[in-house]
Amino acid sequence: MPLGEFDLIGRYFTRPARRAVLGVGDDCALLAPTVGMQLAVSCDMLVQGRHFLPNVAPQSLGHKALAVNLSDLAACGAQPLAFMLALALPRADEAWLTDFSRGLFTLADAHGCELIGGDTTQGPLNICISVFGDVPNGRVLLRSAARAGDDLYVSGTLGDARLALESVRGAVALQRDAFEAVRVAMEQPQPRVSLGLALRGVASSAIDVSDGMLGDLGHVLQSSHVGATLDVDAVPRSAVLAAQQLTWQLQCTLAGGDDYELLFTAPPSLAAAVHAAAEQARVAVTRIGGIDAQPGLRLIDAAGQAVPNTYGSFDHFCS
Amino acid sequence: MPLGEFDLIGRYFTRPARRAVLGVGDDCALLAPTVGMQLAVSCDMLVQGRHFLPNVAPQSLGHKALAVNLSDLAACGAQPLAFMLALALPRADEAWLTDFSRGLFTLADAHGCELIGGDTTQGPLNICISVFGDVPNGRVLLRSAARAGDDLYVSGTLGDARLALESVRGAVALQRDAFEAVRVAMEQPQPRVSLGLALRGVASSAIDVSDGMLGDLGHVLQSSHVGATLDVDAVPRSAVLAAQQLTWQLQCTLAGGDDYELLFTAPPSLAAAVHAAAEQARVAVTRIGGIDAQPGLRLIDAAGQAVPNTYGSFDHFCS
Numbered sequence: 183m184p185l186g187e188f189d190l191i192g193r194y195f196t197r198p199a200r201r202a203v204l205g206v207g208d209d210c211a212l213l214a215p216t217v218g219m220q221l222a223v224s225c226d227m228l229v230q231g232r233h234f235l236p237n238v239a240p241q242s243l244g245h246k247a248l249a250v251n252l253s254d255l256a257a258c259g260a261q262p263l264a265f266m267l268a269l270a271l272p273r274a275d276e277a278w279l280t281d282f283s284r285g286l287f288t289l290a291d292a293h294g295c296e297l298i299g300g301d302t303t304q305g306p307l308n309i310c311i312s313v314f315g316d317v318p319n320g321r322v323l324l325r326s327a328a329r330a331g332d333d334l335y336v337s338g339t340l341g342d343a344r345l346a347l348e349s350v351r352g353a354v355a356l357q358r359d360a361f362e363a364v365r366v367a368m369e370q371p372q373p374r375v376s377l378g379l380a381l382r383g384v385a386s387s388a389i390d391v392s393d394g395m396l397g398d399l400g401h402v403l404q405s406s407h408v409g410a411t412l413d414v415d416a417v418p419r420s421a422v423l424a425a426q427q428l429t430w431q432l433q434c435t436l437a438g439g440d441d442y443e444l445l446f447t448a449p450p451s452l453a454a455a456v457h458a459a460a461e462q463a464r465v466a467v468t469r470i471g472g473i474d475a476q477p478g479l480r481l482i483d484a485a486g487q488a489v490p491n492t493y494g495s496f497d498h499f500c501s
Numbered sequence: 502m503p504l505g506e507f508d509l510i511g512r513y514f515t516r517p518a519r520r521a522v523l524g525v526g527d528d529c530a531l532l533a534p535t536v537g538m539q540l541a542v543s544c545d546m547l548v549q550g551r552h553f554l555p556n557v558a559p560q561s562l563g564h565k566a567l568a569v570n571l572s573d574l575a576a577c578g579a580q581p582l583a584f585m586l587a588l589a590l591p592r593a594d595e596a597w598l599t600d601f602s603r604g605l606f607t608l609a610d611a612h613g614c615e616l617i618g619g620d621t622t623q624g625p626l627n628i629c630i631s632v633f634g635d636v637p638n639g640r641v642l643l644r645s646a647a648r649a650g651d652d653l654y655v656s657g658t659l660g661d662a663r664l665a666l667e668s669v670r671g672a673v674a675l676q677r678d679a680f681e682a683v684r685v686a687m688e689q690p691q692p693r694v695s696l697g698l699a700l701r702g703v704a705s706s707a708i709d710v711s712d713g714m715l716g717d718l719g720h721v722l723q724s725s726h727v728g729a730t731l732d733v734d735a736v737p738r739s740a741v742l743a744a745q746q747l748t749w750q751l752q753c754t755l756a757g758g759d760d761y762e763l764l765f766t767a768p769p770s771l772a773a774a775v776h777a778a779a780e781q782a783r784v785a786v787t788r789i790g791g792i793d794a795q796p797g798l799r800l801i802d803a804a805g806q807a808v809p810n811t812y813g814s815f816d817h818f819c820s
Contacts, residue, residue: 215534
């Protein structure tokens with residue numbers, strides 16, 4: 183007998199509500215907002231071939247589908263509370279569901295983020311998660327508040343996910359252990375939730391790096407009406423990526439996509455607070471440039487020489 | 502030059518935030534909850550071939566994608582506030598986007614429900630909407646609160662959407678004007694938001710009829726730990742459906758799916774209040790049975806004779 187929609191939800195995606203007033207199982211879920219807090223909401227849809235490879239382990243996919251959403255909360259300095267999962271599946275495959283839900287809930291539990299509702303249907307594989315977090319009134323981190331004179335920072339390292347993808351595509355040859363190292367970045371990104379929380383009141387602006395760093399930085403510059411100068415050699419990269427040709431290093435770090443690190447700005451007077459936040463969150467942060475009053479983005483190398491910007495950002499309809 | 506993801510969002514899906522603190526354009530949107538209110542949230546994913554036909558007009562699809570979500574808010578007695586749209590499209594087709602967004606926003610505006618965020622990507626057509634509404638603390642309408650002795654009601658008429666689908670499938674032959682009449686029910690359902698609001702404090706339980714009435718009633722009975730007796734002849738149906746064979750009438754009204762009417766219960770002492778709520782919301786409501794202490798569902802006809810229940814509910818993985 184095939185597994186029905188309600189059995190599937192009951193078996194894999196229903197847990198008792200903890201913080202939510204009402205969880206999975208009614209027409210709506212109910213959240214009781216905390217006085218003095220605003221609710222941050224975001225959603226991301228993952229499609230096979232665009233956001234993950236057909237052969238990805240379902241457990242990694244469950245992790246990544248939630249991770250990319252938690253990354254949006256992190257970029258706003260919001261504390262994760264809850265999420266909804268909408269899932270289109272070609273068929274109700276119990277082995278797949280077991281592994282997918284394990285990856286999903288392991289990450290959810292690590293962030294105290296509970297599943298409160300969703301939808302399942304038959305169709306081409308598609309995973310759409312909506313997340314809810316809260317942030318004290320007026321303390322949200324926005325893209326639009328970078329100011330001239332601010333330092334520009336990025337967390338962790340950039341480019342490994344893209345390097346892994348290029349290896350799968352056959353464009354780059356990697357040894358097995360090198361591939362396994364960067365594959366983790368592609369399949370199991372770690373959302374920088376703790377760093378986002380620690381940067382409240384410290385960072386002037388933040389965004390998560392999802393479509394390629396220069397493109398994401400462009401959104402910050404455009405909405406903040408400022409420009410920036412960025413040292414391409416200062417952009418942090420893993421040892422595996424640093425061992426590749428320089429053109430690949432630049433392509434992957436500047437326009438890789440799928441990094442889920444935080445790109446943020448802060449005034450120089452708060453540099454010590456930035457590093458304290460990084461230490462508290464146990465994530466490296468690196469200063470990679472500065473915000474200018476003059477619009478536009480200027481790339482330089484470690485010697486201060488101009489570098490031409492030939493790095494396109496990832497676009498789901500043009501790439 | 503192809504339309505890029507951010508152009509697409511900017512052109513078709515960005516409007517200034519009205520009620521939301523922060524709308525489309527950052528990593529998250531921000532909602533400022535009202536003191537004394539809880540937030541009702543729900544999401545539904547629509548897939549071609551499962552929830553709509555390939556040849557449906559994009560404007561109708563935009564309407565329906567939001568309507569099915571507003572129907573969930575209606576079933577909880579929640580006032581719509583905002584929604585997020587995640588959209589996978591095979592390609593960025595501007596004519597399609599123009600019509601789809603027109604249908605979407607026409608319904609959204611009619612309910613004061615604003616678009617605050619979302620995601621777009623390339624992929625097999627998939628529409629996932631998350632809705633947000635609010636409801637005063639403790640006033641939500643639940644599936645789980647039907648009580649023995651309550652009357653059982655349904656709004657509007659049931660079965661037209663299924664009749665239209667069976668006509669498209671060739672199982673039922675309809676004249677052109679008859680088909681056009683029931684096609685509206687299939688393609689442009691009207692969420693019963695006003696009725697849901699008017700039933701707060703009146704109905705003891707409510708659910709929206711989306712997977713077939715008997716199946717949805719089953720959810721109410723199961724979560725309320727009660728049974729019901731239902732008069733199949735009392736279930737309201739359109740003139741078009743009433744002109745079909747009785748077996749089609751019963752199949753479509755009892756297990757049709759895609760109705761988006763409200764099925765609700767209320768104590769007999771509040772019958773006048775039920776009818777006042779219906780009048781206020783300008784929707785017909787019909788008493789179709791009653792809730793029993795004895796578990797299980799008993800179908801009877803107008804003469805009180807038992808009718809066998811052979812009507813399966815719609816299941817996305819088994820149908």
